[in-house]
Amino acid sequence: MIKFTLNGKTVETDAPPTARLLDLIREEFGLIGTKEGCGEGECGACSIFVNNSLQNSCLIPIGAIAGAEIQTIEGLMETEQFKILDESYSECGGVQCGYCIPGMVMASAALLSENPNPTDAEIREGISGNLCRCTGYNMIVDAVELAAK
Numbered sequence: 001m002i003k004f005t006l007n008g009k010t011v012e013t014d015a016p017p018t019a020r021l022l023d024l025i026r027e028e029f030g031l032i033g034t035k036e037g038c039g040e041g042e043c044g045a046c047s048i049f050v051n052n053s054l055q056n057s058c059l060i061p062i063g064a065i066a067g068a069e070i071q072t073i074e075g076l077m078e079t080e081q082f083k084i085l086d087e088s089y090s091e092c093g094g095v096q097c098g099y100c101i102p103g104m105v106m107a108s109a110a111l112l113s114e115n116p117n118p119t120d121a122e123i124r125e126g127i128s129g130n131l132c133r134c135t136g137y138n139m140i141v142d143a144v145e146l147a148a149k
């Protein structure tokens with residue numbers, strides 16, 4: 001039995017320790033905002049926070065998160081920071097197909113928590129682990145810039 005905190009609630013699972021955290025979040029806990037893109041740590045669609053650090057959940061075995069605090073996009077949605085990002089992404093047209101957006105928003109939140117006034121280059125670096133297939137990067141960068149204001 002592995003116990004951890006998920007979006008502020010203590011939870012436990014009987015899933016095997018080698019199972020992927022991404023699958024556990026989506027299938028056992030029904031938090032489908034976390035997406036699977038590449039499944040190999042390259043696209044950032046599965047981004048979550050583990051103890052406040054941005055991580056790719058497709059690369060994390062459940063055995064590694066015993067006692068950890070996990071936050072998904074659903075948990076972030078309860079925060080003031082999310083509301084600001086939600087508005088700025090809408091205003092700047094940052095969402096196209098939307099598949100990368102939960103991961104992009106997690107990366108944006110991580111960046112702004114560490115660096116509340118990032119430069120254009122720092123924003124591009126901050127979201128560099130997240131791929132957007134619609135190539136909407138400029139609007140996403142604008143959205144993060146607006147959220148920082």
Ligand code: FES
Binds near residue numbers: 035038041045056059
């Ligand atoms: Fe995890 Fe692409 S699905 S990084």
